[in-house]
Amino acid sequence: MSAILECKSLTKKFSSLTALDNVDLTLERGHIIGLLGPNGSGKTTLIKLINGLLVPSNGKLLIDGKEPGTESKKIVSYLPEKTYLPDWMRVSDTIDFFEDFYEDFDRKKAYDMLKRLQLDPTKRMKTLSKGTKEKVQLILVMSRDADLYCLDEPIGGVDPAARDYILNTIISNYNEKATIIISTHLIADVETVLDEVIFIKNGKITLHSSVDDIRTKEGKSIDTLFREVFKC
Amino acid sequence: MLSKLFKHEMRACARLLLPIFLILILLALLDRIVLGLDIFDGSLKVIPVFITVAFIFANIAVGFVTFILIIVRFYKNLISDEGYLMFTLPVKASQLIHSKLIASIIWLLSSVAVIFGSLSFTFGTLDGASEFWDGVKTSWVQFTQEYGNDARMFFAEIILIIFIGIVCSILQIYASVAIGQLVNGHKILGAFGAYVALYTIMQIACTIALVIAGLAFKGNYDDLGMVTAIVMPVTALFTLIFTVIFYFITVILFNRKLNLE
Numbered sequence: 129m130s131a132i133l134e135c136k137s138l139t140k141k142f143s144s145l146t147a148l149d150n151v152d153l154t155l156e157r158g159h160i161i162g163l164l165g166p167n168g169s170g171k172t173t174l175i176k177l178i179n180g181l182l183v184p185s186n187g188k189l190l191i192d193g194k195e196p197g198t199e200s201k202k203i204v205s206y207l208p209e210k211t212y213l214p215d216w217m218r219v220s221d222t223i224d225f226f227e228d229f230y231e232d233f234d235r236k237k238a239y240d241m242l243k244r245l246q247l248d249p250t251k252r253m254k255t256l257s258k259g260t261k262e263k264v265q266l267i268l269v270m271s272r273d274a275d276l277y278c279l280d281e282p283i284g285g286v287d288p289a290a291r292d293y294i295l296n297t298i299i300s301n302y303n304e305k306a307t308i309i310i311s312t313h314l315i316a317d318v319e320t321v322l323d324e325v326i327f328i329k330n331g332k333i334t335l336h337s338s339v340d341d342i343r344t345k346e347g348k349s350i351d352t353l354f355r356e357v358f359k360c
Numbered sequence: 361m362l363s364k365l366f367k368h369e370m371r372a373c374a375r376l377l378l379p380i381f382l383i384l385i386l387l388a389l390l391d392r393i394v395l396g397l398d399i400f401d402g403s404l405k406v407i408p409v410f411i412t413v414a415f416i417f418a419n420i421a422v423g424f425v426t427f428i429l430i431i432v433r434f435y436k437n438l439i440s441d442e443g444y445l446m447f448t449l450p451v452k453a454s455q456l457i458h459s460k461l462i463a464s465i466i467w468l469l470s471s472v473a474v475i476f477g478s479l480s481f482t483f484g485t486l487d488g489a490s491e492f493w494d495g496v497k498t499s500w501v502q503f504t505q506e507y508g509n510d511a512r513m514f515f516a517e518i519i520l521i522i523f524i525g526i527v528c529s530i531l532q533i534y535a536s537v538a539i540g541q542l543v544n545g546h547k548i549l550g551a552f553g554a555y556v557a558l559y560t561i562m563q564i565a566c567t568i569a570l571v572i573a574g575l576a577f578k579g580n581y582d583d584l585g586m587v588t589a590i591v592m593p594v595t596a597l598f599t600l601i602f603t604v605i606f607y608f609i610t611v612i613l614f615n616r617k618l619n620l621e
Contacts, residue, residue, distance in 0.1 A: 142544070143544075179448050180448070181448065181620050182618065183617065183618065198451060198452055199450075201450040202450040206444075206448050208441075208444040210444050211441060212441045212442055213442075216372075228364050229361070229449045229450065229451070230450070
């Protein structure tokens with residue numbers, strides 16, 4: 129099976145700043161990958177490039193062999209760090225909206241998760257707290273049967289109790305041919321679910337390895353290794 | 361996908377505009393009733409005047425709000441955080457623009473229809489209104505008798521220019537927003553700047569073209585003939601050219617230079 133994501137000399141510059149510098153990266157299907165790095169290291173830039181919200185300055189990016197566009201967007205499910213749902217919509221409207229545009233969206237799954245998290249589908253988005261909005265967005269994104277999930281800080285705004293449920297949701301809601309990229313600072317929380325990690329620093333990838341390899345070779349947890357590598 | 365985008369766009373605008381249209385219709389009804397009552401004496405005569413003035417302002421406000429809504433919708437839905445949702449849908453950037461453009465034209469024309477309808481409903485049957493319409497009719501007859509086909513051509517061209525002008529103004533705003541989003545941290549200011557720049561370029565180009573066209577055909581037509589044969593077609597053509605330019609600026613920038621913060 130072809131790689132789900134391929135970056136070749138991928139570079140993104142913002143006037144004077146190089147946010148991503150000559151990144152070569154190949155991600156296979158069926159993995160949960162932690163994209164880890166300090167603030168401003170280029171995590172969000174990479175995810176935005178995958179989703180076509182930014183255009184590369186140089187190099188190439190292929191999703192399932194295709195450049196970002198209408199076809200790639202059909203198979204990528206993206207959770208941005210922003211609250212991006214129109215605030216006048218009811219939760220049920222947002223579900224209708226996703227169902228309208230994404231063929232792989234499973235309405236029943238979305239309603240099951242809402243129920244499990246005790247969220248009222250008749251509520252308007254603007255009446256929800258920031259953490260609750262994030263839960264709704266994550267439910268929408270995970271209710272798709274996508275090939276690649278890009279989750280940018282998926283648990284940043286929610287309480288620890290909901291974090292566990294959300295991480296369980298993430299693991300149990302994806303199939304074996306799908307890959308999940310999770311970008312986060314909260315490494316200890318996600319460490320147990322990750323298969324692979326990518327360390328990114330100043331727009332360059334400094335480490336791409338399986339979690340098992342790191343544990344065997346380095347004899348330490350990802351969280352400890354991260355703190356050492358990115359020590360201020 | 362275009363039809364789905366269009367459906368959602370119409371719905372998002374209807375939520376705000378339909379209640380406003382409804383209020384205007386109710387005000388029209390109220391004003392007509394008040395104007396029909398003959399019970400205001402002395403200083404109370406100020407009441408129908410006051411209500412009529414408020415009603416006329418409400419009409420202006422409806423037109424204004426529709427136009428502002430078109431701008432705000434485009435900006436908020438595509439360039440603010442909601443842009444993360446819209447630009448990751450499996451649709452082309454051009455489809456996003458088409459859906460918004462078609463919906464905007466429909467809502468603008470509806471607001472014109474509602475305003476015209478409410479005004480003629482309120483004032484249409486009053487004493488003096490029929491004289492006004494007779495006056496319009498007589499002038500039209502005189503105008504067509506004097507200028508013949510030129511007069512009909514004149515009005516056909518005016519309607520055409522107004523329509524192209526509406527589409528052009530909407531796309532000019534879209535292009536300005538698309539240019540403005542390139543400016544990190546000052547997207548709205550950037551859009552204003554872009555609008556002024558585009559407006560200035562358009563005015564200069566149109567003036568030059570009219571002067572050239574005018575000089576080239578000088579003396580070959582009587583006055584209205586010159587207007588219908590040169591001035592208005594040149595204006596229409598120029599507006600059309602700029603409409604196309606604004607469209608491509610918007611599509612190309614969204615495709616190649618999208619810059620959401």
